[in-house]
Amino acid sequence: MAVSTFKYATSTDLQRIFSRIGDYDTKIAIYNWNLVFTHGGFSLYEAYDTGHIVDFFVDGEDLKSQLLTENYTDSTANTDEAVDLIETQIDVTDGSQFNYGDIIRIDSEKMIVTNISSNKLTVQRGALDTTTATHNTGVDIYIGISWTEIGQWFYTKADDHILYYVDNGTDPNDLQTEGGSDFTTLIDDVLENASQELNTLLDARYPIPIPKAFLYSSDPANDTPQYDPIIVRTTCYLAAANLIRSTDPLSEQADKFYSLVTNIDNNGLIDEINSGKRKLNFEIDTSDKSGNIVEITRTGTMHCIETYGTYTGELYDRIQIICTTGGVYGDAKVSIKTYGDDKLFGTVLTDEIITGRLQHIHGGLYARFQGNSMSVGDRWDIEVRSAGLVNTNSPIKNIRIKRGKY
Numbered sequence: 388m389a390v391s392t393f394k395y396a397t398s399t400d401l402q403r404i405f406s407r408i409g410d411y412d413t414k415i416a417i418y419n420w421n422l423v424f425t426h427g428g429f430s431l432y433e434a435y436d437t438g439h440i441v442d443f444f445v446d447g448e449d450l451k452s453q454l455l456t457e458n459y460t461d462s463t464a465n466t467d468e469a470v471d472l473i474e475t476q477i478d479v480t481d482g483s484q485f486n487y488g489d490i491i492r493i494d495s496e497k498m499i500v501t502n503i504s505s506n507k508l509t510v511q512r513g514a515l516d517t518t519t520a521t522h523n524t525g526v527d528i529y530i531g532i533s534w535t536e537i538g539q540w541f542y543t544k545a546d547d548h549i550l551y552y553v554d555n556g557t558d559p560n561d562l563q564t565e566g567g568s569d570f571t572t573l574i575d576d577v578l579e580n581a582s583q584e585l586n587t588l589l590d591a592r593y594p595i596p597i598p599k600a601f602l603y604s605s606d607p608a609n610d611t612p613q614y615d616p617i618i619v620r621t622t623c624y625l626a627a628a629n630l631i632r633s634t635d636p637l638s639e640q641a642d643k644f645y646s647l648v649t650n651i652d653n654n655g656l657i658d659e660i661n662s663g664k665r666k667l668n669f670e671i672d673t674s675d676k677s678g679n680i681v682e683i684t685r686t687g688t689m690h691c692i693e694t695y696g697t698y699t700g701e702l703y704d705r706i707q708i709i710c711t712t713g714g715v716y717g718d719a720k721v722s723i724k725t726y727g728d729d730k731l732f733g734t735v736l737t738d739e740i741i742t743g744r745l746q747h748i749h750g751g752l753y754a755r756f757q758g759n760s761m762s763v764g765d766r767w768d769i770e771v772r773s774a775g776l777v778n779t780n781s782p783i784k785n786i787r788i789k790r791g792k793y
Contacts, residue, residue, distance in 0.1 A: 393596060394578040395585065395614050396622040398571065401578060404623035405644075408574065411630045414444060414567035417549065420559040423511065424501040426487040431499075431534065432551045432559050440542045440549060440566035445559070449569055453538045459492055459529040466493060467506065470522040475510055479528060482506040488552065490532040490541075496520045497531070499550075516545035542566075574626075581625035585618070588649060590661040600668030615667050621656045624648050678706070678752055678771040687713065689741070689758030691767040698771045700750030701726045708748070710765040716743040719761035725749045 401408055415438045423431040443450045462485065467478040470493070477493075482503050485491070489500040491510070497517045502509035513519040532541060534552040542549045549566070551559055568576075586595045599612035624644045631641035649655040659665040678694040691708065698704075704726045712720035719741040727734025736749075741761060745753040752771060 392575075392579060394575070394582045394622070395597070396578055396582070396619045396626070398574045398578070400619050401574065401623045401626055404620065405627035405630070408627075408630065409570075411573075411634065412570045413573060413633075414565040414570070417564040417566055418560075420551070420564070423499060423550070424487055425555055426502075428555050429487070429534070429537070430553050430555055430557070431488045432553065433548060434551075434559075434564075435546070435548050437542075437547055437549050437566050439544060439547075441568045442566070442572075443540050443542070443549070443551075444563075444565040444567075445538075446563050450538055450540060451569070453536065453540055455532050455534075455539050455541045457490070457531040457541075459531040462491070462528045462530045464528050466522055466524055466526045466528065469524050472519050472521055475512060477508050477510060479506050479508055482508065484528075485530070486533055488532075488534040488550075489530050490514065492529045492531055493522050493526055494520060496522070515543045515548070577626045577630050578622065581622050581629060584625050584629075585622055585648075585657070588657045588661075593667075597667065598669050617656055617660065617665060618667070621648055621660075624656070676772055676774045678754070678769040680754075681768040681770060683766040683768055685762075685765045685767075687758065687760050687762035687765050689719070689756050689761040689765070691754055691769075692757045693745075693755050694748075694769060694771075695745050695753040695755075696751045697774045698750050698752045699774055700752075700771075702773045704750075704771055705731050706749055706752070706769040706771060707732050708754070708767045708769070710761045710763050711737070713761055713763045715760050716741060721761075723748060 398408075417434050417437050420432040420434045423433050443454070462481075464479045464481040464484045467480050470477055479485075482505055485500055485503055485508060487500060487503060491498050491500060491508075495517060496512070496519060497514045498510035498512055499514045500508050500510055537552060537554050539552045540549060551564075553559065582596070586597075589595070589597070597614065597618055599614055601610050601612050624647045628641040628644040628648075631638045631644070635641070647655055649657045653659075653662065656665070660667065676697050678698065680691050680694060682691065687710070707724040708721050709724075710719060710721050712718065714720075717740060720738050721741060723736040723739055724732035725734045725736075726732075739746075741756050743756065745755045748754050748769070750771075752769070754769065
């Protein structure tokens with residue numbers, strides 16, 4: 388089954404909302420390392436009761452790439468004697484097939500090789516949560532793990548046991564060794580879960596996931612679509628609540644974050660989105676039909692402050708107003724670009740004088756400018772949708788129904 392990696396917000400977004408996310412790093416320190424063997428400049432250490440280890444960290448470094456996995460293959464050697472339940476030195480037909488630290492399997496019992504003397508192996512019996520058993524002469528011996536590089540490690544969940552391969556000069560008891568999940572991965576998981584939770588809280592009229600929208604800047608050519616800030620913030624509130632509850636399920640602070648999303652008074656962010664009180668950028672309401680002003684660049688003191696009317700032109704247009712002659716009312720002139728010739732800004736109306744009144748821009752849409760003077764290059768865009776489009780953001784109304792007799 389596929390696992391979703393979708394998220395509305397980033398770890399940076401979460402950090403802005405909840406600065407203490409670092410307090411919830413769930414890595415657990417590993418103590419009480421014991422030496423298994425030392426040979427040839429290398430040592431193998433082990434530790435028990437570590438807690439479940441997904442990743443292993445040494446002095447902050449993630450050693451995920453050094454994780455070994457069991458893969459048993461026939462060593463070509465066999466037992467050269469019958470092995471009882473307590474024997475730790477086992478005669479084999481060819482000791483040269485083995486190395487110090489090898490994890491071997493005879494029948495179903497696993498063992499760790501701690502010493503090799505010709506064709507005699509000294510072993511740690513019943514390793515990796517297997518049961519010590521008797522074995523006959525001539526049984527095949529399989530090798531599942533061999534140690535080849537400093538820093539390699541192996542963990543078994545069944546007996547909560549980690550093995551760590553180091554050089555002779557290193558004692559992991561002198562290092563900061565930790566197990567758990569990488570914190571970046573943890574935060575990504577929290578944000579992914581919060582994003583899915585947000586989707587379940589949204590009204591059924593919304594597409595899932597919520598689409599991105601262009602939030603225009605002073606450099607429209609390089610604009611990229613983004614999630615609505617309110618969606619990002621809501622995701623972070625949910626993530627913060629869930630992160631806190633991972634260590635304190637009854638936390639009042641977690642409840643506070645969650646209440647900012649939804650609550651009994653219906654004034655959380657999701658409550659207000661669902662009711663239509665808050666509008667997402669991709670939604671259409673009556674304000675879109677009189678245009679939304681986007682100030683792109685301005686060095687003069689004149690502002691485009693309002694629009695009026697109901698647009699009857701294209702279903703969608705982005706009208707561009709650029710000052711071509713600077714000055715005060717009656718002197719300042721602009722060009723107005725609208726949809727035409729099969730493209731945005733394809734039709735140009737030039738030398739429109741700025742009067743200071745509500746003046747017709749295009750297709751039944753009016754705009755008013757206010758201020759002392761306009762400068763050449765000042766630019767405003769007006770995003771507008773036709774009156775023919777159906778509103779997708781209509782506040783939900785309540786009516787009272789009274790039952791009575793005729």
